[in-house]
Amino acid sequence: MAQVILYNVTNGLIIGTFYVLMALGLSLILNLSNVINFAHGNFLALGGYLAFTLAPALGYWGALLVSPLLTALIGIAIERLMIRRIYGRDPVYSLLFTFGLAFVMQDAARYIWGPNGLPLGLPDLLSQPITPDLFFITWYRVFMMTIVILTVIGLFTFLRRSRVGLRIRAGTLDLETVAILGVNVRHLRTFNFGLGCLLAGLSGVLAAGQIGLNPNMGDDLLMPSFIAIIVGGVGSLIGTLFGGLLIGMAAALTTVFYPAASEAVIYAILMAVLLLRPRGLLGEEGMFS
Amino acid sequence: MSAFFAAARERLPKGQDFKGRDLIVLVVIWALLVSVPFWLPFLGGYTALASKVLVFGLAAMGLNILLGFTGVLSFGHAAYFGLGAYGAGLTLRYLVHSTPLAMLAGTLFGGLAGTLFGLLIVRRRGVYFAMCTIAFGQLWYYLAYSWNDFTGGFDGLRDFHREPIGIGRFTFDITQGEIRFYFFLLAIFAAAVAVMGLLLRSPFGRTLVAIRENERRARFLGIPVERHIWLSFSISCFIAALAGTLYALLNNFADPLTLHYSLSGYFVVMTVTGGMRTFWGPLVGAALFVLLQDYISSMTVNWMFFIGVMFILVVLFFPRGLLGMRRAAARNASAPK
Numbered sequence: 001m002a003q004v005i006l007y008n009v010t011n012g013l014i015i016g017t018f019y020v021l022m023a024l025g026l027s028l029i030l031n032l033s034n035v036i037n038f039a040h041g042n043f044l045a046l047g048g049y050l051a052f053t054l055a056p057a058l059g060y061w062g063a064l065l066v067s068p069l070l071t072a073l074i075g076i077a078i079e080r081l082m083i084r085r086i087y088g089r090d091p092v093y094s095l096l097f098t099f100g101l102a103f104v105m106q107d108a109a110r111y112i113w114g115p116n117g118l119p120l121g122l123p124d125l126l127s128q129p130i131t132p133d134l135f136f137i138t139w140y141r142v143f144m145m146t147i148v149i150l151t152v153i154g155l156f157t158f159l160r161r162s163r164v165g166l167r168i169r170a171g172t173l174d175l176e177t178v179a180i181l182g183v184n185v186r187h188l189r190t191f192n193f194g195l196g197c198l199l200a201g202l203s204g205v206l207a208a209g210q211i212g213l214n215p216n217m218g219d220d221l222l223m224p225s226f227i228a229i230i231v232g233g234v235g236s237l238i239g240t241l242f243g244g245l246l247i248g249m250a251a252a253l254t255t256v257f258y259p260a261a262s263e264a265v266i267y268a269i270l271m272a273v274l275l276l277r278p279r280g281l282l283g284e285e286g287m288f289s
Numbered sequence: 290m291s292a293f294f295a296a297a298r299e300r301l302p303k304g305q306d307f308k309g310r311d312l313i314v315l316v317v318i319w320a321l322l323v324s325v326p327f328w329l330p331f332l333g334g335y336t337a338l339a340s341k342v343l344v345f346g347l348a349a350m351g352l353n354i355l356l357g358f359t360g361v362l363s364f365g366h367a368a369y370f371g372l373g374a375y376g377a378g379l380t381l382r383y384l385v386h387s388t389p390l391a392m393l394a395g396t397l398f399g400g401l402a403g404t405l406f407g408l409l410i411v412r413r414r415g416v417y418f419a420m421c422t423i424a425f426g427q428l429w430y431y432l433a434y435s436w437n438d439f440t441g442g443f444d445g446l447r448d449f450h451r452e453p454i455g456i457g458r459f460t461f462d463i464t465q466g467e468i469r470f471y472f473f474l475l476a477i478f479a480a481a482v483a484v485m486g487l488l489l490r491s492p493f494g495r496t497l498v499a500i501r502e503n504e505r506r507a508r509f510l511g512i513p514v515e516r517h518i519w520l521s522f523s524i525s526c527f528i529a530a531l532a533g534t535l536y537a538l539l540n541n542f543a544d545p546l547t548l549h550y551s552l553s554g555y556f557v558v559m560t561v562t563g564g565m566r567t568f569w570g571p572l573v574g575a576a577l578f579v580l581l582q583d584y585i586s587s588m589t590v591n592w593m594f595f596i597g598v599m600f601i602l603v604v605l606f607f608p609r610g611l612l613g614m615r616r617a618a619a620r621n622a623s624a625p626k
Contacts, residue, residue: 036420076489091415094416096558100600100604104594112595234420
């Protein structure tokens with residue numbers, strides 16, 4: 001029993017970290033650009049597929065480094081060419097745009113890489129279990145967790161310590177004032193969109209090593225990420241972090257006792273938060289309301 | 290308050306309320322709707338396609354009460370559409386073999402679910418409101434998907450079919466004949482559209498437009514904005530649920546994909562393509578969308594790609610929608626130079 005619980009707790013942590021990476025990227029874009037990126041799951045898949053294509057040339061480690069950057073570049077190109085035109089218009093347009101983009105990217109991935117699942121090969125070092133007793137904890141899982149933790153720490157340090165990070169945080173609160181103070185908001189938003197896509201691309205490479213690649217691999221992560229943002233509180237990145245971990249763990253622990261409800265418990269948390277604390281666990285009063 | 294309504298009415302130039310141009314549109318639309326089963330087959334279509342346009346058009350017009358006339362974005366209306374479909378299907382399968390009762394049950398089921406949920410989110414605005422509606426909508430998708438024994442799970446709810454409707458001694462058999470069922474749908478559609486039209490022309494409907502145009506000003510004038518948005522959300526959910534029951538009757542099948550947020554997106558794109566500030570726009574958008582999807586998916590398996598490109602093109606180049614462009618052109622022509 002202890003092993004079953006431990007197994008599901010590690011699963012929960014891993015799923016939770018994916019929710020966190022997805023949700024942080026979504027949240028960054030939502031906060032600064034007021035755009036819900038429906039295509040975020042497809043940027044995740046894109047990151048994974050790029051790693052698959054690059055791995056023969058660059059090796060796993062090279063692909064891990066390059067493919068999130070490439071994903072970010074593609075995101076930046078899409079933002080500059082198209083999404084930029086719909087800022088400031090009714091939010092229905094940005095939603096429809098990213099919704100259509102998700103369709104296009106998913107079908108494009110299916111066309112280019114085929115509809116069937118593909119594996120992403122891992123270095124031998126990573127695919128070993130840590131000990132024979134805990135066979136389900138491979139080095140890869142430890143590695144994934146480490147990367148995610150480092151990324152999250154890096155992201156928060158960047159947002160707190162750097163000038164650009166400061167501007168992003170300020171823009172979340174009051175973009176107009178930031179623009180008046182002489183910051184080039186257009187560049188800031190483009191950079192920020194790229195940052196969000198970078199996180200998606202990174203989670204794509206990491207997820208591909210665990211569950212393999214398929215064109216709609218990001219779809220299952222999208223809805224929990226939305227919920228993580230609402231539960232944590234729109235406008236608060238720390239809230240998103242906690243929201244993602246919370247629903248990941250809750251889903252995993254429910255799996256131990258009553259597997260059928262593992263998805264439902266996420267929605268139960270959502271409803272409870274909307275009922276009892278509509279602004280979200282760490283959301284600011286008055287934001288988006 | 291009444292002064293405000295008077296002011297809202299006065300802001301429209303006299304006669305713009307209902308013009309000859311609108312009358313022509315009305316006549317053309319109804320003439321097309323009534324005659325479509327007779328000429329569509331000659332163009333390579335089939336009657337069920339026209340029925341689908343009616344059902345989706347009704348749902349999109351319901352959504353438009355909220356989206357176009359109140360200015361509030363819901364991206365989760367498939368949930369209420371799907372709940373209507375499941376409500377009707379489950380009633381027919383487990384409770385009674387009666388089409389009117391199934392429609393009533395489905396409409397109430399979806400509409401009340403939306404009404405209750407509306408209470409929770411009515412204070413949210415913009416993308417946050419939209420996100421809550423998406424997430425809540427997916428709840429029902431997962432429920433239908435995983436509650437296998439009761440809802441049929443991923444395969445959808447089968448083993449039910451629409452029943453003949455008996456009124457007194459007469460029975461109206463809608464089980465056979467596509468054209469006959471189309472006219473049954475058209476009758477329901479007409480009734481629902483009449484209700485929506487009257488509602489939007491009433492002081493209540495004008496108030497919704499006032500909220501859309503300037504929420505803060507409406508609030509200062511003492512309008513209970515939250516209550517109006519909630520009512521608007523609720524009404525649009527009831528209409529969507531009604532359309533959902535019709536969809537279940539049309540196919541004799543309730544599909545979990547009718548609950549999925551993709552369908553919500555389709556409803557929104559129908560509304561925007563047709564013109565979200567116009568009354569008939571969503572119907573035109575639904576016709577365009579259904580025909581395009583039918584045509585493209587018969588040509589290629591990559592139909593999602595083309596539908597996605599259509600979304601992007603509409604957003605970037607035709608944000609007013611087809612009827613919206615017509616209206617803008619008319620306004621420019623009549624504007625004083």
